[in-house]
Amino acid sequence: xxxxxxxxxxxxxxxxxxxxxxxxxxxxxxxxxxxxxxxxxxxxxxxxxxxxxxxxxxxxxxxxxxxxxxxxxxxxxxxxxxxxxxxxxxxxxxxxxxxxxxxxxxxxxxxxxxxxxxxxxxxxxxxxxxxxxxxxxxxxxxxxxxxxxxxxxxxxxxxxxxxxxxxxxxxxxxxxxxxxxxxxxxxxxxxxxxxxxxxxxxxxxxxxxxxxxxxxxxxxxxxxx
Amino acid sequence: xxxxxxxxxxxxxxxxxxxxxxxxxxxxxxxxxxxxxxxxxxxxxxxxxxxxxxxxxxxxxxxxxxxxxxxxxxxxxxxxxxxxxxxxxxxxxxxxxxxxxxxxxxxxxxxxxxxxxxxxxxxxxxxxxxxxxxxxxxxxxxxxxxxxxxxxxxxxxxxxxxxxxxxxxxxxxxxxxxxxxxxxxxxxxxxxxxxxxxxxxxxxxxxxxxxxxxxxxxxxxxxxxxxxxxxxxxxxxxxxxxxxxxxxxxxxxxxxxxxxxxxxxxxxxxxxxxxxxxxxxxxxxxxxxxxxxxxxxxxxxxxxxxxxxxxxxxxxxxxxxxxxxxxxxxxxxxxxxxxxxxxxxxxxxxxxxxxxxxxxxxxxxxxxxxxxxxxxxxxxxxxxxxxxxxxxxxxxxxxxxxxxxxxxxxxxxxxxxxxxxxxxxxxxxxxxxxxxxxxxxxxxxxxxxxxxxxxxxxxxxxxxxxxxxxxxxxxxxxxxxxxxxxxxxxxxxxxxxxxxxxxxxxxxxxxxxxxxxxxxxxxxxxxxxxxxxxxxxxxxxxxxxxxxxxxxxxxxx
Numbered sequence: 105x106x107x108x109x110x111x112x113x114x115x116x117x118x119x120x121x122x123x124x125x126x127x128x129x130x131x132x133x134x135x136x137x138x139x140x141x142x143x144x145x146x147x148x149x150x151x152x153x154x155x156x157x158x159x160x161x162x163x164x165x166x167x168x169x170x171x172x173x174x175x176x177x178x179x180x181x182x183x184x185x186x187x188x189x190x191x192x193x194x195x196x197x198x199x200x201x202x203x204x205x206x207x208x209x210x211x212x213x214x215x216x217x218x219x220x221x222x223x224x225x226x227x228x229x230x231x232x233x234x235x236x237x238x239x240x241x242x243x244x245x246x247x248x249x250x251x252x253x254x255x256x257x258x259x260x261x262x263x264x265x266x267x268x269x270x271x272x273x274x275x276x277x278x279x280x281x282x283x284x285x286x287x288x289x290x291x292x293x294x295x296x297x298x299x300x301x302x303x304x305x306x307x308x309x310x311x312x313x314x315x316x317x318x319x320x321x322x323x324x325x326x327x328x329x
Numbered sequence: 330x331x332x333x334x335x336x337x338x339x340x341x342x343x344x345x346x347x348x349x350x351x352x353x354x355x356x357x358x359x360x361x362x363x364x365x366x367x368x369x370x371x372x373x374x375x376x377x378x379x380x381x382x383x384x385x386x387x388x389x390x391x392x393x394x395x396x397x398x399x400x401x402x403x404x405x406x407x408x409x410x411x412x413x414x415x416x417x418x419x420x421x422x423x424x425x426x427x428x429x430x431x432x433x434x435x436x437x438x439x440x441x442x443x444x445x446x447x448x449x450x451x452x453x454x455x456x457x458x459x460x461x462x463x464x465x466x467x468x469x470x471x472x473x474x475x476x477x478x479x480x481x482x483x484x485x486x487x488x489x490x491x492x493x494x495x496x497x498x499x500x501x502x503x504x505x506x507x508x509x510x511x512x513x514x515x516x517x518x519x520x521x522x523x524x525x526x527x528x529x530x531x532x533x534x535x536x537x538x539x540x541x542x543x544x545x546x547x548x549x550x551x552x553x554x555x556x557x558x559x560x561x562x563x564x565x566x567x568x569x570x571x572x573x574x575x576x577x578x579x580x581x582x583x584x585x586x587x588x589x590x591x592x593x594x595x596x597x598x599x600x601x602x603x604x605x606x607x608x609x610x611x612x613x614x615x616x617x618x619x620x621x622x623x624x625x626x627x628x629x630x631x632x633x634x635x636x637x638x639x640x641x642x643x644x645x646x647x648x649x650x651x652x653x654x655x656x657x658x659x660x661x662x663x664x665x666x667x668x669x670x671x672x673x674x675x676x677x678x679x680x681x682x683x684x685x686x687x688x689x690x691x692x693x694x695x696x697x698x699x700x701x702x703x704x705x706x707x708x709x710x711x712x713x714x715x716x717x718x719x720x721x722x723x724x725x726x727x728x729x730x731x732x733x734x735x736x737x738x739x740x741x742x743x744x745x746x747x748x749x750x751x752x753x754x755x756x757x758x759x760x761x762x763x764x765x766x767x768x769x770x771x772x773x774x775x776x777x778x779x780x781x782x783x784x785x786x787x788x789x790x791x792x793x794x795x796x797x798x799x800x801x802x803x804x805x806x807x808x809x810x811x812x813x814x815x816x817x818x819x820x821x822x823x824x825x826x827x828x829x830x831x832x833x834x835x836x837x838x839x840x841x842x843x844x845x846x847x848x849x850x851x852x853x854x855x856x857x858x859x860x861x862x863x864x865x866x867x868x869x870x871x872x873x874x875x876x877x878x879x880x881x882x883x884x885x886x
Contacts (some may be wrong), residue, residue, distance in 0.1 A: 118440075119435065119436075119843070119844070120434065120435035120436035120440065120512075120844075122849075126511060126512075129511055130438040130439075130507050130508075130510075130511040130512070131439075133506075133507045133510060133511065134438065134439060134442075134503055134504070134507045137503045137506055137507065137537055138503060140537060140538070141499050141503070141537055141538075141540070141541045142541070144538060144539075144541035144542055145541040145542075145544055145545050146545075147542075148541070148542050148545035148546065148549075148575065149545060151575075152549075152560065152571075155568075155571060236556075237552075237556050237558045238552075238553075238556050238557040238558035238559045238565065239556075239557030239558075239559065239565055240556070240557070258566065259566055261559055261565075261566065262558075262559055262560065262566055262567070265552075265556075265558035265559055265560060266560075268558075269548075269549070269552060269558065273548075
């Protein structure tokens with residue numbers, strides 16, 4: 105018979121769970137399932153990429169030159185670093201070190217913001233030369249002796265549609281992540297997390313790793329090959 | 330709040346009757362009932378539209394509405410029935426209400442998320458229906474590009490609504506999977522789970538894995554409309570068949586979201602009302618999972634004439650046949666369960682038996698349209714319309730009606746009128762078959778689906794179908810009437826009127842507040858082990874009360 109933990113009932117334990125372990129396990133499993141739905145959401149777009157790439161490989165090879173691999177590579181490093189700091193944050197939460205938890209959360213937030221700033225410059229750089237998704241696609245202008253007009257080939261617009269949709273939805277996930285990190289940092293500053301209860305930190309970390317991993321796939325597919 | 334000393338007269342329905350306590354409840358039972366009200370309204374609206382569509386088809390030419398209104402009516406009927414009614418209906422209503430009880434759990438794993446998914450569903454329905462205020466919605470529920478992108482902005486409200494309702498579906502599925510994994514009572518092993526739980530579990534897997542794909546499809550459709558991203562529209566360099574692949578990758582598995590819970594209901598009903606262990610328990614349980622898995626591999630059978638390659642059509646056709654195997658396993662096991670059972674023909678059981686007939690017809694005709702050569706002939710005819718109504722209405726809705734009658738005493742604490750129940754069930758059975766069987770015949774003779782007008786030689790069949798819809802309508806309105814009446818005048822329900830063995834019935838009626846189980850139950854036997862407890866049913870016939878399974882002496886083993 106399961107005992108009812110009325111005495112010494114921890115504040116974070118919800119009424120319908122028997123134990124903190126059960127609650128933690130359930131929350132973690134729920135998060136993994138959510139991540140699976142995210143992967144499926146993105147896999148729809150990866151299928152789109154694969155289909156159009158296999159139909160028009162030469163167009164994809166030509167127009168992917170427009171994307172600056174240095175900016176994309178820098179952003180990859182930024183996201184990898186942020187994944188590292190969030191993992192450290194979980195580690196310090198487990199060690200009951202609230203100060204270091206907060207430091208790492210704030211660092212993660214800063215990295216996420218840097219990623220968005222770089223993305224902003226990438227996007228506006230493209231827009232300045234008429235590189236828009238879909239029907240508005242109208243490349244023009246000359247940079248460093250490179251005439252953008254040469255990218256005005258059939259199905260180049262599809263490449264940039266896919267580029268903007270995929271990176272745009274990814275960036276949306278980064279923005280959501282920033283919101284969640286602000287909330288988690290505030291809770292951490294109120295001292296809500298400890299070795300006994302750090303579920304929200306762990307789950308946010310899982311989410312953030314997913315955002316990172318999706319970028320790890322986006323970067324080579326769009327920028328490099 | 331202490332759960333030890335509960336007042337027996339306080340239950341989840343009456344502990345607080347304010348509207349606020351309902352709207353902000355995190356109790357899975359109340360959320361289930363709110364879903365019941367919401368999907369019933371959607372069903373009523375969609376049903377009235379169906380009656381109007383049938384009425385229009387009573388004669389060739391204009392009968393009660395013009396072609397434009399006709400197109401809008403059947404589109405709205407389909408959108409309401411598919412997205413607002415049948416996808417949430419069984420999982421969200423009965424899954425919410427029954428699943429935690431059958432698991433011996435106090436609630437689902439994430440009660441707040443559960444309430445959130447209810448409101449997300451409502452918001453989705455409101456967005457979709459606001460299309461009516463903006464303009465006409467046309468093009469059917471499949472939103473095929475590029476037509477859906479050119480027909481006007483109002484269809485975008487519908488697709489956005491579908492996108493939002495998808496979140497609700499995902500969150501419900503996610504919640505149920507975690508609940509089944511983590512919230513089972515001690516002793517409730519996987520092979521002691523009621524088959525309803527198994528089927529909800531399989532459904533939830535489909536909900537979680539398929540729904541994100543329709544989400545991204547709707548986003549792409551939206552972007553294509555506003556930014557002309559040129560993915561689906563051939564005028565912009567896109568590919569319309571790609572849209573169909575994306576759409577059916579969700580929407581075929583979605584068919585199993587609709588039908589799998591019905592399988593679970595029928596298993597429970599047949600086991601309970603034939604007082605017999607469901608034969609081939611493990612096969613019935615795992616065939617749900619097999620159907621969920623295979624359901625992801627057959628979407629191309631909707632596109633045999635859409636211009637996909639002949640090779641992929643052959644592969645999809647073969648995979649479609651495979652679905653018939655786990656489905657056949659189920660039907661045969663239900664029939665063997667009846668064999669040598671002590672069958673009692675209560676209303677829920679009538680629906681379960683009805684299901685065996687109507688669903689089998691729907692299933693067999695499904696294999697027929699999966700045959701490439703036959704499909705070329707039957708594609709986009711009334712044959713297909715009849716097939717999926719036999720599966721969706723003859724399968725899901727009829728099983729859902731069985732479930733509604735079966736769990737009504739547990740949900741409301743009242744008994745419905747058994748005599749009226751049987752009359753209505755008979756009307757539904759005959760009305761349903763009269764409505765849809767003629768559609769098989771006219772479909773096989775070439776009557777195309779969705780057409781506003783038809784040749785005079787089809788009139789007889791169309792008339793039969795329309796008359797059938799009236800009988801069906803009378804039956805369904807009768808059910809609505811006597812169920813609502815039972816809330817006022819129905820007899821107080823005993824805790825286990827059917828003598829069932831699953832955990833929700835061995836609990837008091839109505840269920841207590843704040844927790845389902847004052848004592849966590851310990852499960853010592855399977856869900857249909859009637860042969861172990863004959864003494865439970867000795868006095869079940871007279872006053873409807875049976876001893877709790879926990880009062881029964883343990884069998885020596």
